[in-house]
Amino acid sequence: MxxxxxxxxxxxxxxxxxxxxxxxxxxxxxxxxxxxxxxxxxxxxxxxxxxxxxxxxxxxxxxxxxxxxxxxxxxxxxxxxxxxxxxxxxxxxxxxxxxxxxxxxxxxxxxxxxxxxxxxxxxxxxxxxxxxxxxxxxxxHGFPLGDGLAPPPRDSSLDQPTTPLESAVSDLDRQLARIRFADPVNETNPANYLTLAGDSDIARIKRRWNLPGNYLEFLTRFSPFNLTCTLRLPRVESDLWLCGAGNLMDEQVGFAIDRETGDNLEDWPQNLVVIGQAFGDPFALDLSRAKGSEAPILTAEHGCGVWEFIEYAPSFLSFLKKIRVRD
Structure with missing residues (x-):
């Protein structure tokens, strides 16, 4: 060598x-x-x-x-x-x-x-x-230089947060900004943004679930967009994949929904909404324990024959604060 x-x-x-x-x-x-x-x-x-x-x-x-x-x-x-x-x-x-x-x-x-x-x-x-x-x-046309691709729209509170949710999301966005700044591809293929969700995506989500206020607000105003960077959580060995409004419905497939038939899977508690995963291990909101604007986040190991859920975070806000972007 x-x-x-x-x-x-x-x-x-x-x-x-x-x-x-x-x-x-x-x-x-x-x-x-x-x-x-x-x-x-x-x-x-x-x-x-x-x-x-x-x-x-x-x-x-x-x-x-x-x-x-x-x-x-x-x-x-x-x-x-x-x-x-x-x-x-x-x-x-x-x-x-x-x-x-x-x-x-x-x-x-x-x-x-x-x-x-x-x-x-x-x-x-x-x-x-x-x-x-x-x-x-x-x-x-003679190989003209282009203007790149405009980044997705951002909520102004990312720069001037006033609420606990806005502050937590703003901290995550600052971490993502380091990745965006160092990424030469970002000019033509924007990635690693928290963006305003499409109205149609939010409408579909509302028809499906009655989500706690903080998580619904997160999806609406700060939806993860093309997260290609490495997200990590404490005590979790694998990288985190975090859903956005555009793919939240699809993320239920394989956990709550059968890939072939589209039917609900009997072994999946229907009160759980998958919001992300780490190499196949789901992280899910427990709607049955929703209180006010929050609900706890549960997780379980996949491939064990039965889902054995444990509480990973008492609320979505506390879960959000745990996420770190690895440079």
Missing amino acids: LKLEMMHSEDDTEILDAFVQYLELGKLSNARWYIASFLSRQSTPSSRKATLESIFLNGLGDETIRYWSIIGIARVAGNLACEPLSRLALDESIELESRANAINQLALLSNQPFNRGLDRDPGNWKEAQLRTDELRRWID
Whole structure:
């Protein structure tokens, strides 16, 4: 296994040259893959920029290092990479993962939202999700820079909270803001927001349940939107997935609702509303114990044959205060 050291100055050009030579002449595919991944993410000495640009450009035709060459050419060549990356993205003979990666890099280079609403990892994109028609129109117009995609609307109280709920949500939003600020994809594919919910989503939820006031207000004014960051809870080993207004109904499937028939599952207490999960372990509001604007949060381990619920938090507000965003 190669030990790849970080390069910080012009004095490291000998190391860079050795890596470049191995990319061109080396025989071990794994070693070439690791070198390409390393070089694609490093700052480039000005004296070697043209060399790396040539290596990455040639690498677009090399299946072993193509994925990292896409990232590398975008970083080293900037907007000059738009033309070769566009050709690759539209070439249906190229593997899907690389085409998706190219489209994602084009979105970052051009500030055009070709990646909007899609998984942060283009390796998870499906063929039908590639916006090739949009890409062709963009090419026809000469690769213009875009304005990105406007972030979802935020409630003003996130910046000036006055109530206990607003204060707890504002604290969570400040944690999410650190992730948003450091995320280059956020300009074209907004993520990790707490946003105003759609009226139709809230109407569907109200028809289904009589939710406690604090949780309903949370969904209405601060609905989680595309949370791709890592959320953690004390004493919980797995990451938390927190529902928003748009997917709360769907989140009941597999717990309260049969995936195949859509019927209620007999072993699930119908007084429990799943509001999130941690690797299959549900966190649910207990509506039977609702009091005023609150209800306790219960959890249970999945895969045990029977649901054995315990109280995790005495209220949704206390549950919310426990959530931490991991950088």
